Amino acid sequence: MAMKHNLKVESVLLPQGMQVDSRARQFSVRADEPKELGGTDTGPNPVELLLCALGACQCLTARFVARMKRMDLQEYRVELEGELDMEGFLKADGSIRPGLQAIRVRTYVKSAHPPEEVKALLAEVEKRCPVGDSILHGVPIEMSHEIVSP
Amino acid sequence: MAMKHNLKVESVLLPQGMQVDSRARQFSVRADEPKELGGTDTGPNPVELLLCALGACQCLTARFVARMKRMDLQEYRVELEGELDMEGFLKADGSIRPGLQAIRVRTYVKSAHPPEEVKALLAEVEKRCPVGDSILHGVPIEMSHEIVSP
Numbered sequence: 001m002a003m004k005h006n007l008k009v010e011s012v013l014l015p016q017g018m019q020v021d022s023r024a025r026q027f028s029v030r031a032d033e034p035k036e037l038g039g040t041d042t043g044p045n046p047v048e049l050l051l052c053a054l055g056a057c058q059c060l061t062a063r064f065v066a067r068m069k070r071m072d073l074q075e076y077r078v079e080l081e082g083e084l085d086m087e088g089f090l091k092a093d094g095s096i097r098p099g100l101q102a103i104r105v106r107t108y109v110k111s112a113h114p115p116e117e118v119k120a121l122l123a124e125v126e127k128r129c130p131v132g133d134s135i136l137h138g139v140p141i142e143m144s145h146e147i148v149s150p
Numbered sequence: 151m152a153m154k155h156n157l158k159v160e161s162v163l164l165p166q167g168m169q170v171d172s173r174a175r176q177f178s179v180r181a182d183e184p185k186e187l188g189g190t191d192t193g194p195n196p197v198e199l200l201l202c203a204l205g206a207c208q209c210l211t212a213r214f215v216a217r218m219k220r221m222d223l224q225e226y227r228v229e230l231e232g233e234l235d236m237e238g239f240l241k242a243d244g245s246i247r248p249g250l251q252a253i254r255v256r257t258y259v260k261s262a263h264p265p266e267e268v269k270a271l272l273a274e275v276e277k278r279c280p281v282g283d284s285i286l287h288g289v290p291i292e293m294s295h296e297i298v299s300p
Contacts, residue, residue, distance in 0.1 A: 049203035
């Protein structure tokens, strides 16, 4: 298995509204905004998708670590809450950030293993989770564009 | 419209495999891993979901800014590429980060407006995009847990 991966996604804004279809390999993910933000509410909004990515990554990292440690997880569930101040997005004057101000992650684990072993697993998840590390420490983003006239 | 939002998501690891279902309001998002990573390939992996969130947010921020500036976007499409070194996840010794090392975002715009106006729109998108700001600058993550014995 190659260690270095380039993951690729394409997102397309559908005509007129707030619907976006993103494609990752054979999968398609719809995003939209609720009606009160001008959308048609046919999918989670992008910030909710970001939290889905983090929750999913916490769970899959836990599965990976549990297999490695030969631990059984009877239940593994993550509740995530993201704090967003829309004023940062709307004003965009730099006084309030447009992104999330904080994320709270609460993990519920049911396991027959002693709590100390479960805590050690949780510490591994926190350290290894790729999406968690990306969001907590940030990632350099390089932007480029191509503009075409009709 | 309230300015401060708490967005909530719940992610549940399904029994045995690498499938995770995340719920945001009425929406459900499946994540999985490809077979070579031990999954069943029924959905994008979490890092692909992170890129979907970023691509969708770029597109929706563009729609919002275009409406504000009364600009018409005939096409708006974003290609994203994320660089991941799986060794960071597997070794977890701190020498290589487990998260993305870089993200490249290439935006394709077709618009009847002069290129300078489109460039000004792109600059606004870069400044305002909530997911972009979250990933570029990072977000504090507060972790807590509850461990239950069966």
